[in-house]
Amino acid sequence: ELQLVESGGGLIQPGGSLRLSCAASGFTVSSNFMTWVRQAPGKGLEWVSVLYTGGTTYYADPVKGRFTISRDDSKNTLYLQMNSLRAEDTAVYYCARGQGIAQTYYFDYWGQGTLVTVSS
Amino acid sequence: SSELTQDPAVSVALGQTVSITCQGDSLRSYYASWYQQKPGQAPILVIYGKNKRPSGIPDRFSGSNSGNTASLTITGTQAEDEADYYCNSRDSSGNWVFGGGTKVTVL
Numbered sequence: 001e002l003q004l005v006e007s008g009g010g011l012i013q014p015g016g017s018l019r020l021s022c023a024a025s026g027f028t029v030s031s032n033f034m035t036w037v038r039q040a041p042g043k044g045l046e047w048v049s050v051l052y053t054g055g056t057t058y059y060a061d062p063v064k065g066r067f068t069i070s071r072d073d074s075k076n077t078l079y080l081q082m083n084s085l086r087a088e089d090t091a092v093y094y095c096a097r098g099q100g101i102a103q104t105y106y107f108d109y110w111g112q113g114t115l116v117t118v119s120s
Numbered sequence: 121s122s123e124l125t126q127d128p129a130v131s132v133a134l135g136q137t138v139s140i141t142c143q144g145d146s147l148r149s150y151y152a153s154w155y156q157q158k159p160g161q162a163p164i165l166v167i168y169g170k171n172k173r174p175s176g177i178p179d180r181f182s183g184s185n186s187g188n189t190a191s192l193t194i195t196g197t198q199a200e201d202e203a204d205y206y207c208n209s210r211d212s213s214g215n216w217v218f219g220g221g222t223k224v225t226v227l
Contacts, residue, residue, distance in 0.1 A: 035216065037163075044221040045155070045163065045206050050214070058214045094162055105210045106153035106168035113162055 002026035002109050004095050009114030016085050016118075022078040022095030022111055030073045033098035035107060036080045038091035038116075046091070049080065050098070062088070085118045092116075122146045122211040124219035131225040132197045139193045140222045142207030152190035152207045154183060157221075163206065167192055194224070202226040 008020040020036070036048040049059045049069040057069050068081040078095050092115050096107035124144040132138035142152050151170060155163035165174050167183035180195045190209075194201055207219040 037218070044204075045157070045208075045218040047208075047216040047218055050216060052214070056214065058216075060215070100210070103149065104151050104169040104172075106165060107155075107208070108165050108168075108174060110162045110164070 002097075004097065004109055004111035006093065006095055006111040006114040009093065009116045011117045011119065012085055013120050014086060014118055017081070017083045018085065018116060020080040020082065020093055020095075020114060020116070022080075024076050024078065024097070027097065028073075029071050029076050029078055033100070034069075034071065034078045035096050035098055036069060036078075037094045037096060037107075037110075038089075039094070039113075040088075040091040043091075048093070051078065082116070085116075087118050090116060090118045122209070122215065122217040124152070124207050124209060124217050126205075126207060126219035126222045128220065129223040129225065131227055132194070133227050134199060135196055137193060137195045138197055138224060139191050140205055140207075140224070142190045142192075142219045143188055144209065144217070144219075145188055146209045146211040146217065147185065147188050147190050149212055150209050151185060152183070152209050154181075154190075154192045155206045155208065156201075156203045157206065158203045166205075197224075197226055199226050 003025045033052045035050045051069045066084045092113040094113045096110045154167040157163040171183045
């Protein structure tokens with residue numbers, strides 16, 4: 001069964017750092033592009049970052065220069081290193097698997113999410 | 121950066137048809153995907169590509185595309201379809217964007 005399980009969330013002070021993990025099972029992370037999406041309390045979904053199979057990464061403007069997406073193929077796990085955290089980074093963070101070809105791209109499996117709260 | 125625009129909310133009578141639209145320049149190059157999210161749950165994919173449904177998604181969900189607009193239609197809406205719906209697309213540079221979401225209320 002294909003599964004994504006996030007971990008690493010918690011309460012962190014402004015300016016602090018946190019690393020989120022997304023452990024995959026039932027498929028190989030390196031064979032798919034992977035993404036992080038967040039959702040602030042009561043708000044909509046916000047795309048955060050993507051890691052394509054060749055290693056290319058992209059980031060949303062609000063997190064550029066502060067967040068780093070990566071993967072460990074030996075652990076079949078996706079990561080999101082978050083530095084210089086701000087109150088506005090408070091959200092549930094989801095990882096998702098991407099699929100795509102030609103004009104058709106989408107995220108077909110999602111984790112259950114992990115909550116990050118940035119507060120003093 | 122790319123943007124996708126959705127109406128914030130729509131209501132539909134039980135058993136009737138409702139359509140949700142999503143507009144954005146990226147949709148001229150890439151198909152939108154649509155996600156359903158219920159309170160306290162992770163999003164699930166309901167429509168992708170030209171008009172494809174993942175396994176397990178009822179056939180009352182359908183999608184269409186024209187120019188810079190994508191639409192999600194629910195035909196014969198059921199009470200369990202009450203949820204937030206988000207469109208999503210990548211752009212030509214490799215970035216991604218979500219629409220603001222549409223809250224569907226079933227009356």
